[in-house]
Amino acid sequence: MQYLVSVIADGTExxxxxxxxxxxxxxxxLQAQGSWVYANGxxxxxxxxxxxxxxxxxVFTDGPFLESKEFLAGFWIIEAPNLDVALKLAAEGSKACNRKLELRPFHT
Amino acid sequence: MTDVREAITHAHHEEWARVVASLTRRFGDLDIAEEATAEAFATAVGRWPADGVPPNPGAWLTTTATRKAIDRIRRENKRDDKHKEAQMLYDHPPEPLGAIDDDRLRLIFTCCHPALAMETRIALTLRMVGGLTMPEIARAFFVQESTMGQRITRAKAKIKAARIPYRVPSAEDLPARVSGVLAVLFLVFNEGYLATGPDTDPIRHELTAEAIRLTRLVRGLMPEDGEVAGLLALMLLIEARRTARLSASGELVTLEEQDRGAWDAALVAEGHRLVRERLAAGVAPGRYQILAAINGVHTSARHVSETDWSQVVALYDLLVRLDSSPIVALNRAIALAELDGPRAALAVVDRLEDKLAGYHAYHATRADLLRRLDYSRESRAAYDKAIELAGNSAEIAHLRRRRDQLG
Structure with missing residues (x-):
């Protein structure tokens, strides 16, 4: 099961x-334990x-589709057998990047 | 006829969670398990009066619900190949009997998963584990039935899509997850015990009773867990005072004024047994065990003047170390007033103003301490504030009377 882990930033630093x-x-x-799929900022x-x-x-328009104080600064795609494992990994990731994260399962 | 109805009610209490839990395990889908279980009970209501109550109602219900679930999956898989269906049916040999209790525990942990909103956990637990109907749950929390239905539907969809696992958490996560389950049960209990809202009964016995029933279930499944025992003892010792807590005119009667002879002696005895069991365990108690012990001290005194207040304060001291919330500090101060007098307690309470200015009990406590110190004017102002903020109708009636008795 794959999950998208979005990094939510509220500043441009x-x-x-x-x-x-x-x-x-x-x-x-993540890579060592086989949970890594992809990540980038x-x-x-x-x-x-x-x-x-x-x-x-x-039609091409300048700018993000949503103007907001908080925005997507990067993401991981991780592989985990269930939500409990994914939540644990995401909690570690949040600590590492020092940002809030949002975890969402992929459709299949 | 009444025997059959009783048998169905009994089976609903005893078997609902078991059937939902074992079907969820077998089919891996809460929605199918819930629907099939509800259908099985509806079938029982239709058939048992004519056919008689089966010798093993639980087995009958499980078999019937399993058939309903398979029927539904067949309908949904109509266009799928036969192979898949056969796999679904024969890939899951029946579980050995010992695993059934674990299934109910799995169900409880899934319903109380931290990735779900607290109000959703409560609704889901009452539906899946408690077997309450959607209208009953909606009524319990004053929301539209359709809103409650959506909440539960969305939760089931999230559990499935995000793959919330159907299992008992690992040992390292267990204490935190158990305390999450207990928080859900205690919230249900408190909503019954101190119902909020101008148009509700001040004490809603159906909710306190349901919370106790579910906590007993968890206790049966986790007999070694001290906090589970603590929460059950706490609920029992509070529930024991239920009828004494309300006057004939619907006014809240405080602990000191209650007719202690009206307390439910059996519940008190059971609560005391649990508290003693935890004391004998010799393990550092958690917050529910400490709260239960405090209630144990209160319910051991035949008259309020016999209360061992130094013991109550000592227990609060223990609690403060685990829980630094201002509400615990406020309750400790109330006990302190009995030990060191109202002036000492008032000094402690006044220091909590920043954090508790919006909490009715803070003002009610101040009002009472000020009254005992003969500061009538200040006391009246504090009662006014408490009445303005209180949500429980019996409590408001009590505060009004106290205010109007001021000189």
Whole structure:
């Protein structure tokens, strides 16, 4: 079972060197135990572009689809047998990156 | 006829959680388990009056519910190949009998999972473990039936989609998860014990009784757990005073004014037995055990003047170390007033103002201490504030009378 773990940031500060190191260590643990699928950080929300390709011509608009104080700063995709295991991993991840996380299961 | 009805009620109390739990384990789906169990009981209501009560109602209900569940899965899988269906039916040999009790425990931990909102845990526990109907649960918490239905439907969908595991938590997680279960049961009890809302009965026995019934169930499944025993003892010792706690005119009667002869002696005795059992265990008590011990001291005194207040304060001292909440500090101060006098207690209570200014019991406590110190004007103001903030109709009646008795 795969889960999306979103990193919720409320400021534009990048991760500190200490946080970077903790995230690296956490990622290595994930990989070692086979829970790692993918992870990456995202550039600032202001770099986002909206696309609507449903019409005849695609329309491109500058900016994120939701303007809010809190935004998605990165994510993990993890593999876990059930929610209890996923929650435990996410709690470790939250500590490592020093941010709040949201955990959501993939559809299948 | 009444025998059959009694048998059905009895079976509902004894077997509902067992049937839901074993079907959830077998089919891996709470929704199917709940629906099939409800159908099995509906079938019993239709058939038992004519056919007679089966010799083993639990087995009859489990078999009937299992058939209903398989029927539903067949209907839903109509277009799926036969192979899948056969697999579903024969892949799960019946569980050995000993595993059944574990199933109920699994069910309880799933319903009280920390990834669910507290109000959802309560609703789900009352439905899946308690077997209450949706209208009963909606009425208990003053929400529309449709709202309650959605809450439970959404919870079942989340359990399935997010894969909340159907199991007893691992040993390292167990204490935290047990305390989560006990919090749900205590909230149900408290809503019955101190019902809030202008139009409800001040004490709602059906909720306190249900909370006790479910706590007894958990106690039966986890007989070694001290906090489970503590919570059951606490509930029993509070429930024992239920009828004495309310006057004929519907006013709250405080502990000191209660007719102690009206307490339920059997419940008091059972509560005391549990408290003694925990004391004998020699393990450092958790908060429910300490609260039970405090209630044990109160219920051991035949008259309020015989209360061992130094023991009560000592127990609160123990509790403060586990729980630094201002509400515990307030309750400790109330006991302290009996030991060191109202002036000493008032000094402690006044220091809690920042944290408790919005809590009616803070003002009610101050009002009482001020009254005992003959500060009538200040006492009146505190009663006014307490009445304004209180939600329980019997408590408001009590506070009004006390205020109006001031010189």
């Amino acid at each position: 990048l991760a500190t060197p200490g946080e970077e190191a903790a995230i690296d260590a956490f990622n290595e643990r 995202l550039a600032a929300p202001s770099t986002a572009t909206l696309i609507d390709g449903r019409g005849e011509e695609p």
